[in-house]
Amino acid sequence: MVKYRTATPNEREECIDLANYAFRLDFETLMPKAYNKNVDSSAMHKVAVDEKGRLRAQVAVFPEPLTVCDYTLRTGYLGTVSVHPRARGEGHMKALMDMWLEELRNTCDMVVLYGQRQRYEYFGFTLGGVKFKYFVGEANVRHGLRHVNDTGISFSPLFEIEGAEAFAHSMNTSRLAYIERNLQQLPLIFNSLHQKALGVLDKGKLIGYLIVNEAGDEISEFAVANADDIARTIKAYRGYSRAERITIVTPEYDISLNTALGSIADDYVIENSDMYHILDFANVLEAYLTLKLKTTGIVQGEFSAVMDGQPVTARVDADGVTVERSAKPDAVVLNKQQAQALLLTQHSRYMAVDVPTGWFPLPLFWYKIDKY
Known part of the structure; x- marks a missing residue:
C-alpha cells in the first residue's frame, strides 16, 4: 500500500538520490539553494512511499514570495518531479501533483514550473509569460x-x-x-x-x-x-x-x-517564460497590470470576466489600476484554460473576448536562478 505524505528530515538524502537517479543529474550541484548539504528541504517534498518504506516518487514546491509594484504575491516554483523507473505508470505523479495543488489552493496565488506543455496542462498549467x-x-x-x-x-x-x-x-x-x-x-x-x-x-x-x-x-x-x-x-x-x-x-x-x-x-x-497555474486571478491581474502600466504602458479601459469561477472586474484610468472581486452581468465566462490563455499568452489576440488593446499577455517572467 503506497502512502502519500510530506517527506521527513531523515529522508533528505533519499529525495536527492531519487532525483539524481531519475534525471541522471547531480541535484546537489544543480540546485544548491535546495539541496546543498547545509540546507534541509525535506518539507518541500511530497513523496510516495511503498510498504517497505522506499521512496517511489516525489514532487517538490520551492516557496518564492514575489513582489510586483508593492503587491505581495504568494508563489511557489514546482520541480523535482521524479518517479523511480520501476514505479512509472502507477499514478504516483498525478496523486502527488493533485495533493500539492489542493494544499496550495488557499495559501498561494500562483504556482510556476518549467516542463513539457501537454504533460502539465493536465494539471491546469499554461505555457506563457514573456521573455x-x-x-x-x-x-x-x-x-x-x-x-x-x-x-x-x-x-x-x-x-x-x-x-x-x-x-x-x-x-x-x-x-x-x-x-x-x-x-x-x-x-x-x-x-x-x-x-x-x-x-x-x-x-x-x-x-x-x-x-x-x-x-x-x-x-x-x-x-x-x-x-x-x-x-x-x-x-x-x-x-x-x-x-x-x-x-x-x-x-x-x-x-x-x-x-x-x-x-x-x-x-x-x-x-514564453514558464508554465503558470493561477489560483487567485484578481491578485495576479492587479499586480501585473500595474507593472505593465508603469513600464511599457497600457490604454485606459475596463474588463470584466468570471475566470475559473472567480468574478473579476479590472479598470485602468488616470488613477491607475483597480481590480474588484465582482463581475458585470454580461461578463464573459472563461474556464481555467481559457482564462490563463487570455492573460498569459500571445494567442490572447486571437480569442473572441473583448479586452482593451495591449493589456495581455501579462509580463510574467522568472530569472533563471529563481527557477527550481
Whole structure:
C-alpha cells in the first residue's frame, strides 16, 4: 500500500538520490539553494512511499514570495518531479501533483514550473509569460557601440568582492518585480542551474553583476546600478568573454536594458517564460497590470470576466489600476484554460473576448536562478 505524505528530515538524502537517479543529474550541484548539504528541504517534498518504506516518487514546491509594484504575491516554483523507473505508470505523479495543488489552493496565488506543455496542462498549467532574448555579435558591438568608452570596466567572481551579498540583494529588491532572495543564501541561489555570478566593476568599484552560463555566451540576468553603464558593460563583456555571439535574456518590463539592446542587437525573439497555474486571478491581474502600466504602458479601459469561477472586474484610468472581486452581468465566462490563455499568452489576440488593446499577455517572467 503506497502512502502519500510530506517527506521527513531523515529522508533528505533519499529525495536527492531519487532525483539524481531519475534525471541522471547531480541535484546537489544543480540546485544548491535546495539541496546543498547545509540546507534541509525535506518539507518541500511530497513523496510516495511503498510498504517497505522506499521512496517511489516525489514532487517538490520551492516557496518564492514575489513582489510586483508593492503587491505581495504568494508563489511557489514546482520541480523535482521524479518517479523511480520501476514505479512509472502507477499514478504516483498525478496523486502527488493533485495533493500539492489542493494544499496550495488557499495559501498561494500562483504556482510556476518549467516542463513539457501537454504533460502539465493536465494539471491546469499554461505555457506563457514573456521573455525577450537578444543576440549580440562582434559586429554589433564594433559598430553599434563604437563611441562607447568601456575603459575601467572589469569582471570578477561576484562573491569574492567585499560587500557583494548586500549589493546584489539591494539590486534585486530595487526592481519593480522580484522574487525574494535570502541574503545569507545568495551564493547558493546565484549558482542555481550551473549559472555563474560575475561582478561588474568600474575602476575597482562594484557597479553591477551578470549571471552567465558555463560557456559564458548567455547572460540570464543583467543588473547594473546605473542605466548609463549598460552599454559600457555589454561592450566590455563582449571582449572579456570572447564569445562570437552573446545571448542576453531580459524581462519585457526592464525598459533601460531593452532600450539599449534593441538599439544594437542582431536580432531578438519573444518567448514564453514558464508554465503558470493561477489560483487567485484578481491578485495576479492587479499586480501585473500595474507593472505593465508603469513600464511599457497600457490604454485606459475596463474588463470584466468570471475566470475559473472567480468574478473579476479590472479598470485602468488616470488613477491607475483597480481590480474588484465582482463581475458585470454580461461578463464573459472563461474556464481555467481559457482564462490563463487570455492573460498569459500571445494567442490572447486571437480569442473572441473583448479586452482593451495591449493589456495581455501579462509580463510574467522568472530569472533563471529563481527557477527550481
